[in-house]
Amino acid sequence: xxxxxxxxxxxxxxxxxxxxxxxxxxxxxxxxxxxxxxxxxxx
Amino acid sequence: xxxxxxxxxxxxxxxxxxxxxxxxxxxxxxxxxxxxxxxxxxxxxxxxxxxxxxxxxxxxxxxxxxxxxxxxxxxxxxxxxxxxxxxxxxxxxxxxxxxxxxxxxxxxxxxxxxxxxxxxxxxxxxxxxxxxxxxxxxxxxxxxxxxxxxxxxxxxxxxxxxxxxxxxxxxxxxxxxxxxxxxxxxxxxxxxxxxxxxxxxxxxxxxxxxxxxxxxxxxxxxxxxxxxxxxxxxxxxxxxxxxxxxxxxxxxxxxxxxxxxxxxxxxxxxxxxxxxxxxxxxxxx
Numbered sequence: 001x002x003x004x005x006x007x008x009x010x011x012x013x014x015x016x017x018x019x020x021x022x023x024x025x026x027x028x029x030x031x032x033x034x035x036x037x038x039x040x041x042x043x
Numbered sequence: 044x045x046x047x048x049x050x051x052x053x054x055x056x057x058x059x060x061x062x063x064x065x066x067x068x069x070x071x072x073x074x075x076x077x078x079x080x081x082x083x084x085x086x087x088x089x090x091x092x093x094x095x096x097x098x099x100x101x102x103x104x105x106x107x108x109x110x111x112x113x114x115x116x117x118x119x120x121x122x123x124x125x126x127x128x129x130x131x132x133x134x135x136x137x138x139x140x141x142x143x144x145x146x147x148x149x150x151x152x153x154x155x156x157x158x159x160x161x162x163x164x165x166x167x168x169x170x171x172x173x174x175x176x177x178x179x180x181x182x183x184x185x186x187x188x189x190x191x192x193x194x195x196x197x198x199x200x201x202x203x204x205x206x207x208x209x210x211x212x213x214x215x216x217x218x219x220x221x222x223x224x225x226x227x228x229x230x231x232x233x234x235x236x237x238x239x240x241x242x243x244x245x246x247x248x249x250x251x252x253x254x255x256x257x258x259x260x261x262x263x264x265x266x267x268x269x270x271x272x273x274x275x276x277x278x279x280x281x282x283x284x285x286x287x288x289x290x291x292x293x294x295x296x297x298x299x300x301x302x303x304x305x306x307x308x309x310x311x312x313x314x315x316x317x318x319x320x321x322x323x324x325x326x327x328x
Contacts, residue, residue, distance in 0.1 A: 004179035004316065011170045011324070012185040018178060028216055029179060033314050035218070035242060 046090040047071045129154040166325040176317035180310040188268030190326030197260040200320030202253040205285040209243030211308040218242040222297040229290035248292040250285040258282035267304040274298040
C-alpha cells in the first residue's frame with residue numbers, strides 16, 4: 001500500500017525532500033485523522 | 044651647547060660676543076633638522092628650553108631638561124579620505140571603515156576604536172525562497188536557534204479539499220501539550236472555545252475553502268530557542284470558509300514544551316494533502 005507523501009525542507013542545507021511517510025509517520029497520520037474527526041464533532 | 048640666556052635688548056654699538064650669539068641667539072631660535080637623529084648629531088648637550096622642528100614628522104619640540112617633548116602634537120597623521128584622528132599613547136590615524144560599518148568602542152584596540160559591522164536586526168527569511176506546501180505534511184526542519192522570535196507566514200494555503208491547517212512544533216503529537224484558546228468569527232457569528240485535545244496549533248478554527256482564495260495565516264513564536272521555558276504561540280488567520288463566507292480566527296496556544304523549537308510541521312485535516320501555498324519562516328533578532 002502506498003503511503004502519503006511528505007515534504008521536508010532542511011533549512012541548513014536548503015534541501016527539499018519529497019518522500020513517502022515512514023511507518024511511524026503513517027501511524028501518526030492515522031491518529032491525526034481520528035483526532036480531527038472527534039474534534040469537529042465536538043467543536 | 045650653551046644654555047639659553049633669556050632676553051637682551053642690544054643697543055647701538057654693542058659688540059656681540061660668541062657667548063651672546065650662542066646664549067641669546069643660537070640657543071633660542073627654532074632649530075630645523077631633517078629628523079631627530081640629525082638633531083642628536085648636531086646638539087650633543089641640549090639645554091632646557093631649546094626648541095626644534097623635525098621635518099620628517101612635522102613636529103615642533105622643546106627640550107624639557109631630560110627629553111624632547113612635542114609641542115601641540117605632531118603633524119596630522121591623516122592621509123586618506125575618511126581618516127579619523129585618534130590617540131593611543133600618541134596621536135594615531137584610524138582609516139575609514141568599509142561601507143556601512145559603524146564606529147565602535149573596543150578596549151582591545153590600540154586606539155580604543157574600530158569600525159565594525161552593526162549587529163543585524165529585523166527579519167531574516169530562514170527557509171530560503173519559502174517552502175511550497177506539498178504532501179500530507181510539510182516540514183521546515185533544522186531551524187537555527189540564533190534568533191529571538193520566529194514569524195511564520197503561510198501564503199494562500201490550499202488543500203485537495205476543504206480543510207483546516209495545524210502547526211506542530213518539533214513534530215510533537217502530545218495533545219495535552221497544546222492548551223489553546225480559539226476565537227473565531229464568520230459573518231455576524233463569533234464564538235470561542237478552549238481546546239486541549241488537539242495535537243497541534245489550530246490556525247483557522249473553521250475549515251478553509253479550497254482551492255485557495257486569499258487564505259492567509261500568520262503566527263509568531265517568541266523565545267522559541269529557549270531550552271528552559273515553555274512556549275506561547277499566537278496565530279491570526281483570514282480565509283474563505285467552506286461555505287464561501289469570509290472568516291477570521293485568533294488562536295493563543297500555550298505549548299508545554301521547554302525544548303528549543305527546531306522544526307515546524309504543517310499538516311491538514313482528515314487525510315487531505317496540500318495542493319498549493321507557501322510557508323515562510325522568518326527569524327527576528
